[in-house]
Amino acid sequence: MNTAGNDEYISSADFYDYIPVYEGRSDIDYYVEQAEKTEGSVLELGCGTGRVLVPVARTGCEITGLDPSSAMLDICRKKLKEEDADVRERVTLIEGDMRDFNLGRRFSLITTPFRSFQHLETVEDQLKTLENVHRHLDDKGVFILDLFNPSMKYILDESRREEFGDEPPFYLPDGRKVTRKFRNPSVDLTKQLINCEMIYHVEHSDGKKERTVHSFKMRYVFRYEAEHLLERSGFRVLEVLGAFDGSPFGTSWPGELIITATLV
Template identity: 55%
Template sequence: MATTPGGYPSSPYTAEFYDYIVPYRERQDVGFFVDMAREAQGEVLEVGCGTGRVLIPTARTGVTITGLDLDESMLKVCRTRLAGEAPDVQARVTLHRRDMRDFDLGQRFALITVPFRSFQHMITVEDELAALASIRRHLAGDGKLVLDLFNPSLPYLVDETRLGEFGEEPEFTMPDGRRVVRRTRICARDLLTQVQDVEMVYYVSHPDGKQERLTHDFSMRFLFRFEAEHLLVRAGFKIEAVYSDYDRSPYGAKYPGELIFVAGKA
């Protein structure tokens, strides 16, 4: 099991590859987060901002946004990308290296988002509550939290084929000519603690013919809808909406879909 949440520091190539991975490039969530940010009419905090996949398009629309992430290699990619943006976009962004379980930025935000399952790197209830307490301290009185989880699919959770490598993703090519194919493997799953140990496997073909197999190991906890609702209420939030997709279709409109909460302070 990865000892650092997310396991990113032990595999810096994940940060390098991240923005080229086809399913990440094609995620349909950016418009949703940009719209939520514009509707908030105030400053936004993105928890687990990574390489800025959501943060940078948000800043481009005129929103002032702070990004927080634990992993320096992800933040480094984000800073490099930002350096290529217009000066006004750069001026609207602040980045902090912090652990979501314990941070104090000395500021409150109109909207706090945790996109793309970053919260699921909290693998114990104590960590989940600690992260939610830190988030709540930073939320303005009428501010909103958007918590974006995957909706656990019962068939996937018991699918034995996922214990071997799976996932047919298109190959991607890095600027230096390396060609990369990514596969996924569930190394272990604990149905009682709801934690899966995941391995991302990168098969890298170098232009000189050298072949490499790189792995990124991390643990993720899955939460069911009502558990997450109880958790949020226990942490001092009230649920305002539960969506199954980034088009704001209600929870249950598709299966498994996503599990996206909009919550305010109770």
């Protein structure tokens, strides 16, 4: 679990914004569009380096980002320094945990971009978070739960117990060349937890090589399980999408699992 006392993103925060597949994700346009439709302010749970938060703030929306990783938030703060003053003024960053926060105010849009909710390892943590979302959402506000659609084919694939991946290398501004690989050393099918490793092979400009591993657990959540969790927590499901272009769930496989919900 990534908590304020154990910053599990510390080993990979520097790489995050340079990973080509992250740069190419189509979710930013989706979140910008949702924010533009919103009349009030936005709360992003697990805002990380501001990959989504900064473009949302540029639209003119006021946005609060909450994240337990000081390494990720530091990068976000640095990025905000490059923005115009009016963008910076619209952003509030809070080092905190989605399982336990109380900002004493409500938002018209609450989001969890790029699967931050899947860092929650137990149903208890999921319910605590949904209770917090419920308390912070306007009566007519919208909550967007952003998950990956679990594919049993990939989860059970034994070849993933060894290092795999064929992403092209990327370069950091200081010249380091980084090649990212993956490994899922084990899967707990009873707890729906995938042990994940993102392995960064780093080559410095002086030829020195190192290997950095970001280890974490992801809890996979199935479509109807997510809907039940939401309904149990006092939400009404509005829409279930399978991609950020608005395609309904199931039109591509495995695709995403994006659920919008409002208060009952």
